Amino acid sequence: MRDLRQTIFQKYRHQNRYNNFGACLHSVTINGFRGIHELEINFEYPITAISGINGSGKSTIGQLAICGYRKPVVAQNYKRYYIKDFFPVNVADPTPFGVGSNVVYSYTTNLPRNQELTVTRMQSEWSGYKRQPERHCFYVGFTLYIPKVERKDLSIYRAQQIELGLRRELSDISKQHVGRILNNHYDDIAFQEITHLNKSGELGLASRNGHVYSENNMGFGEGRLLYMIDMMENTPTQSLFVIEEPETSLHEDAQHHLANYFLDVVNRRHHQIILSTHSNIILETLPPEARKFLIRQGNQVRVHDKLSAYRAKSLLSNGHQKALNICVEDDFASHLLAEIIRRLRPDILKVINIQPVGDTDAVRNAVNLLREFNLRTIGIRDADKGSNPPEKLFSLPGTQPPEVEVYRDNSVIQSLNQEFDFDVEHIFNITAEIDHHEFGEILSRHAVIDQQILDYKAINYYIDNKGNDFFNDLIATIEREL
Ligand SMILES: Nc1ncnc2c1ncn2[C@@H]1O[C@H](COP(=O)(O)OP(=O)(O)O)[C@@H](O)[C@H]1O
Numbered sequence: 261m262r263d264l265r266q267t268i269f270q271k272y273r274h275q276n277r278y279n280n281f282g283a284c285l286h287s288v289t290i291n292g293f294r295g296i297h298e299l300e301i302n303f304e305y306p307i308t309a310i311s312g313i314n315g316s317g318k319s320t321i322g323q324l325a326i327c328g329y330r331k332p333v334v335a336q337n338y339k340r341y342y343i344k345d346f347f348p349v350n351v352a353d354p355t356p357f358g359v360g361s362n363v364v365y366s367y368t369t370n371l372p373r374n375q376e377l378t379v380t381r382m383q384s385e386w387s388g389y390k391r392q393p394e395r396h397c398f399y400v401g402f403t404l405y406i407p408k409v410e411r412k413d414l415s416i417y418r419a420q421q422i423e424l425g426l427r428r429e430l431s432d433i434s435k436q437h438v439g440r441i442l443n444n445h446y447d448d449i450a451f452q453e454i455t456h457l458n459k460s461g462e463l464g465l466a467s468r469n470g471h472v473y474s475e476n477n478m479g480f481g482e483g484r485l486l487y488m489i490d491m492m493e494n495t496p497t498q499s500l501f502v503i504e505e506p507e508t509s510l511h512e513d514a515q516h517h518l519a520n521y522f523l524d525v526v527n528r529r530h531h532q533i534i535l536s537t538h539s540n541i542i543l544e545t546l547p548p549e550a551r552k553f554l555i556r557q558g559n560q561v562r563v564h565d566k567l568s569a570y571r572a573k574s575l576l577s578n579g580h581q582k583a584l585n586i587c588v589e590d591d592f593a594s595h596l597l598a599e600i601i602r603r604l605r606p607d608i609l610k611v612i613n614i615q616p617v618g619d620t621d622a623v624r625n626a627v628n629l630l631r632e633f634n635l636r637t638i639g640i641r642d643a644d645k646g647s648n649p650p651e652k653l654f655s656l657p658g659t660q661p662p663e664v665e666v667y668r669d670n671s672v673i674q675s676l677n678q679e680f681d682f683d684v685e686h687i688f689n690i691t692a693e694i695d696h697h698e699f700g701e702i703l704s705r706h707a708v709i710d711q712q713i714l715d716y717k718a719i720n721y722y723i724d725n726k727g728n729d730f731f732n733d734l735i736a737t738i739e740r741e742l
């Protein structure tokens with residue numbers, strides 16, 4: 261999946277974006293809706309997964325995003341969405357927005373600049389819809405699939421009299437994906453037209469393990485998935501989908517495969533997807549650029565980029581117990597920092613909470629988030645990033661990413677060669693296109709040892725070789741912040 265994520269990144273790069281995704285949303289700025297003011301959300305990836313606690317504003321963002329496009333001239337049986345569809349005003353709800361409330365939509369264009377258009381609340385109506393670009397937009401809320409047995413449906417109350425009409429087979433690719441997500445093999449999936457007098461409807465049908473059953477005997481998760489995938493495969497390419505909590509009624513493994521399906525369908529059909537979710541599995545399956553975490557504090561909602569709900573929660577809860585949070589980029593940086601502190605100031609190790617949070621932007625965001633909550637926090641990024649003390653961002657000593665600092669250090673290489681009876685340089689030379697994040701993994705395979713143990717040994721050889729003085733500035737920085 262890593263490759264697919266990268267392929268999508270390439271397609272979504274600014275210079276390629278319009279060719280692949282058309283006039284997709286680049287950002288939306290919300291002013292004056294349900295207590296949200298001046299909130300800008302950037303869509304850094306064609307899939308955006310918005311998380312945050314209940315009431316933080318996830319649905320509001322998706323609902324406003326989907327009101328950003330006109331009905332395509334070619335569209336049939338299609339209704340566009342307007343703000344009034346999602347924000348009714350009545351005696352019970354007098355002010356979901358006010359006069360002057362507005363949404364600024366920024367669309368991708370085939371020029372270097374994006375196109376900005378604003379929809380504004382005038383006295384009693386909205387202005388700005390007419391100039392919007394065209395796009396098919398689909399809102400996958402909680403009623404996309406309501407089990408027919410729970411409503412008075414034709415297939416239930418006229419069960420004995422219905423006649424079968426046309427049958428529409430689900431494409432092979434959709435069938436494969438439904439099967440992969442639910443870990444089932446389907447021989448067949450189709451939608452069957454049913455009629456009775458002048459009424460008609462469609463019924464999902466599945467066949468597996470020699471049994472045939474309709475959606476009236478499907479699990480809820482299975483039924484909802486069938487409808488969702490059918491929609492994403494059969495709507496025009498470059499559509500916008502806003503999906504509410506796609507994890508609904510799916511077990512965890514299925515959630516993971518569903519997120520992979522989103523990557524797959526976006527790569528094939530160039531849709532833009534904006535989803536709200538409480539599923540850490542979905543968040544962690546998507547790349548960091550796809551993750552947005554909302555925090556509502558009083559009359560302010562802020563977006564924290566690249567953080568998954570899991571990271572945010574663990575940061576917030578652990579933070580209460582420690583004197584200082586230190587956010588670093590990844591596991592290797594966290595192990596290196598812990599060993600440096602253990603060597604120079606073992607007494608402070610216990611009161612520090614070192615958290616790997618993702619990449620350099622994630623470190624900055626995590627530090628901002630925790631400091632907003634008055635939790636003492638600094639970021640220590642890789643040595644190649646440099647430091648920025650006013651933002652409480654510092655860096656590891658040296659000049660290069662920590663994996664390079666450690667595994668490319670001559671004395672570390674010598675010590676490892678001796679201990680494991682191999683030749684590190686030779687191994688790196690014969691391994692094509694090696695990324696520094698893979699150094700430990702590749703060497704541990706040759707050494708036949710667990711990677712964490714090898715990392716630990718290499719890190720300690722590195723600290724031995726550099727000597728304590730090399731780390732004095734870093735330790736002094738941490739002590740100052742404690
Ligand atoms: N008129 C209003 N003024 C201020 N805040 C409001 C108003 N109406 C709703 N809200 C806030 O919006 C929240 C709902 O936003 P929503 O986007 O549906 O949240 P989420 O999808 O993250 O659960 C409510 O919990 C409330 O905090």
Ligand SMILES: [Mg+2]
Binds near residue numbers: 319
């Ligand atoms: Mg919601």
